[in-house]
Amino acid sequence: MxxxxxxxxxxxxxxxxxxxxxxxxxxxxxxxxxxxxxxxxxxxxxxxxxxxxxxxxxxxxxxxxxxxxxxxxxxxxxxxxxxxxxxxxxxxxxxxxxxGVPSKPEKHRTHSIHETTYDIRIDAVNYALNNDDGANLKNYHEADIILVGVSRSGKTPTSLYLALQYGIKAANYPFTEEDMGDVLKLNPALRRFKDKLFGLTIQAERLHQIRSERRANSRYASMQQCRMELREVENLYRKEKIPFLNSTKFSIEEISAKILATTGLKRRKY
Amino acid sequence: MxxxxxxxxxxxxxxxxxxxxxxxxxxxxxxxxxxxxxxxxxxxxxxxxxxxxxxxxxxxxxxxxxxxxxxxxxxxxxxxxxxxxxxxxxxxxxxxxxxGVPSKPEKHRTHSIHETTYDIRIDAVNYALNNDDGANLKNYHEADIILVGVSRSGKTPTSLYLALQYGIKAANYPFTEEDMGDVLKLNPALRRFKDKLFGLTIQAERLHQIRSERRANSRYASMQQCRMELREVENLYRKEKIPFLNSTKFSIEEISAKILATTGLKRRKY
The missing domain is CATH 3.40.120 (Alpha-D-Glucose-1,6-Bisphosphate; Chain A, domain 3)
Incomplete structure (x- = not known):
């Protein structure tokens, strides 16, 4: 070869x-x-x-x-x-x-710690970790964006990618049965920062497959449960006018680029 | 402009x-x-x-x-x-x-979910999160690499970067006072997988600065404590022949590239 x-x-x-x-x-x-x-x-x-x-x-x-x-x-x-x-x-x-100027090559200009945005990225990574998976609803005033969606729809890897690549502080919050009740509602913390919300959704078949790899034959992984949860979140996104995208056919890079393009969110690092 | x-x-x-x-x-x-x-x-x-x-x-x-x-x-x-x-x-x-062959442009070949390594990367991100900060010593048989070092020496962002960019499963373990005792020793879980260990170290001044931003005026952030911990880990790396690098002047990208170059670890994604 x-x-x-x-x-x-x-x-x-x-x-x-x-x-x-x-x-x-x-x-x-x-x-x-x-x-x-x-x-x-x-x-x-x-x-x-x-x-x-x-x-x-x-x-x-x-x-x-x-x-x-x-x-x-x-x-x-x-x-x-x-x-x-x-x-x-x-x-x-x-x-x-x-x-009209000569180039001035300096070794290690790109991808180096000398970029002024370096500490911003590390802060953003720490923020994503501390505010992963609904861990901390008190820090949403600091968020640049709050990703919402059902469990295993791609929120966590996307949050980390936004932090590492762009220095964006992304929290993420999973909608669970507790939020669902009769009908899915935004809790007060999310409602307060509604303008920062961005929804993810995914095809039911793909969600079923991903969840089955984690907990085979569970109610959590069942097609019925996946379909119900996705119907609820998509209804919520439409009702509350939360921008959202279906992550099924997209990579983390594509989801992140689409989020930036849709929301106009400014990256802190180029 | x-x-x-x-x-x-x-x-x-x-x-x-x-x-x-x-x-x-x-x-x-x-x-x-x-x-x-x-x-x-x-x-x-x-x-x-x-x-x-x-x-x-x-x-x-x-x-x-x-x-x-x-x-x-x-x-x-x-x-x-x-x-x-x-x-x-x-x-x-x-x-x-x-x-000797014509190019066959296909839209979205790079950075897309169609790369065969996509699920491997997501698995690696989940692995890094579940095995961050010494969270889980039972999973080290699955690790491609285990980053070790004192608190705030750059282990977590590097683990996440290795996972996201290269599909490498990186656990990380922070050496704490518990490990130090009279003299820093490897616990049995780390010793068993000693060949997977890679050490990070950092300048004491920089560590003091980073820790002070988290807990100002604490013993944890004091120069004395930082110096002592770094002396212990560097002695350990030398004694146990654990490859290591000083992360002070390097970005996450540089640390990751140096780790791959030093260890010969194979990436799962190009």
Whole structure:
């Protein structure tokens, strides 16, 4: 199998996203190898060696995606026996022309702790954990958004993703039988911050499947219970005009991006 | 201020990473605008309008980074009044030549739920939450890695990031006074899975600062206590040959990338 290398003197996250977006357009499998923090000439030469070995083993030239700020190291990697792609090279010069200023590469600018928003993200992660699963109804004044929905509709992973990626403080609250009574109602804490609510829903079949993996053959996992709970929450969303989306066919990334697009919520990190 | 637009018929995460990596090379501030899920011609035309308004307001042509799979929509956006960059365009043809097969663009290939590793990531997030902060010592046989360290050294956000981004099951365990006694020792649960342990440490000044934000003037936050705990854990790491890193100057992304590089732990998602 042909190898794809992602190489950087930083985390290599940018090289991975760049290469992965390109390779996902091709119906071919690759052996993916990420090598972050290549910071010395010695390390760069070891990487060359690794690329050569991969070439010899597979008899196919590896694709090498790299985003290296350090000039000497970049030159070493750019001369590997692989086929080398550096998207920075191609785009920096035209952007310099447009902006009328030279680029000033600083190592580790992206994905580093030097971003001013770093502490905001950690605070947001702590907030999401402390206000997960209806744990704390007293902190909703601090929330940027409060995700609501039935148990296992995707609230917790989405809250964590919003915190880690965007520095957004997301609480989440699961509607349970207690809230349902005859008909599902918002409790006072949620009603008070109604403008912050965002609802998730999910297909009954998918919910049944997810809950069955946790508690097989329980009332909690039964199709009847799943259908009833989903009918109740969707009625509530419509009645109270709470924006909502069906998470069934979407990844955490897609749900999060849709929430930002729908609500106009501002992220604290780009 | 000049605007930078990130536009896609998917999440726009790739366009953001691509544009952000380039713009971070320039000492200029931008007004960042992300527009995901541009899926109809009508939406694309509204985006053109938004780009025009931004141009009129700032009198500077916006930079438009886009990764759009749908051909019609791509053509509409590529003709905006902004300066348009699509890195796929530049790289797809050369890669087709190397691989000897045509590209087969499918919308939403990256960052979507269609990735086969999706459920693995959700399981890993649940694992991280259920095994956060020493909550559950009985599940360590399932862990891919167990992060250890003193309270507030970065274990929890790192565990969550490893789960969300890479589908890695990371437990974490905080060393507390109970573990310390005369000298810090590994409890039986940790000793049994010693090969999975990875230690975090942090500068005493930074730890003091973080803990003071939580409990000002407490013994917990005092410099003396921070120094003592850090000395104990670092001695333990050395004595037991537990790999470790100092998280002070690193972001969650950097810590996670370094852990993968050091341990050789395989990610379940690329």
């Amino acid at each position: 042909r190898s794809a290398f992602y190489i950087s003197d930083g985390t290599a996250i940018t090289a991975e996203v760049f290469g992965h977006a390109l390779l996902s357009l091709f119906p071919i499998e690759f052996n993916h190898v990420t090598i972050p923090f290549v910071e010395t000439e010695q390390q760069a030469k070891e990487v060359l060696q690794q690329i050569s070995v991969s070439f010899q083993d597979s008899q196919e030239r590896p694709l090498v995606f790299h985003t290296i700020v350090n000039t000497e190291i970049r030159h070493i990697i750019a001369n590997s026996v692989g086929i080398n792609y550096n998207f920075l090279d191609q785009f920096v010069a035209p952007i310099e022309k447009v902006l | 000049r605007s930078a637009f990130y536009i896609s018929d998917g999440t726009a995460i790739t366009a953001e990473v691509f544009g952000h990596a380039l713009l971070s090379l320039f000492p200029i501030e931008f007004n960042h605008v992300t527009i995901p899920f541009v899926e109809t011609e009508q939406q694309a035309k509204e985006v053109l309008q938004q780009i025009s308004v931004s141009f009129q307001d700032s009198q500077e042509r916006p930079l438009v980074f886009h990764t759009i799979v749908n051909t019609e929509i791509r053509h509409i956006i590529a003709n905006s009044v902004g300066i348009n960059y699509n890195f796929l365009d530049q790289f797809v043809a050369p890669i087709e030549k190397v691989l």
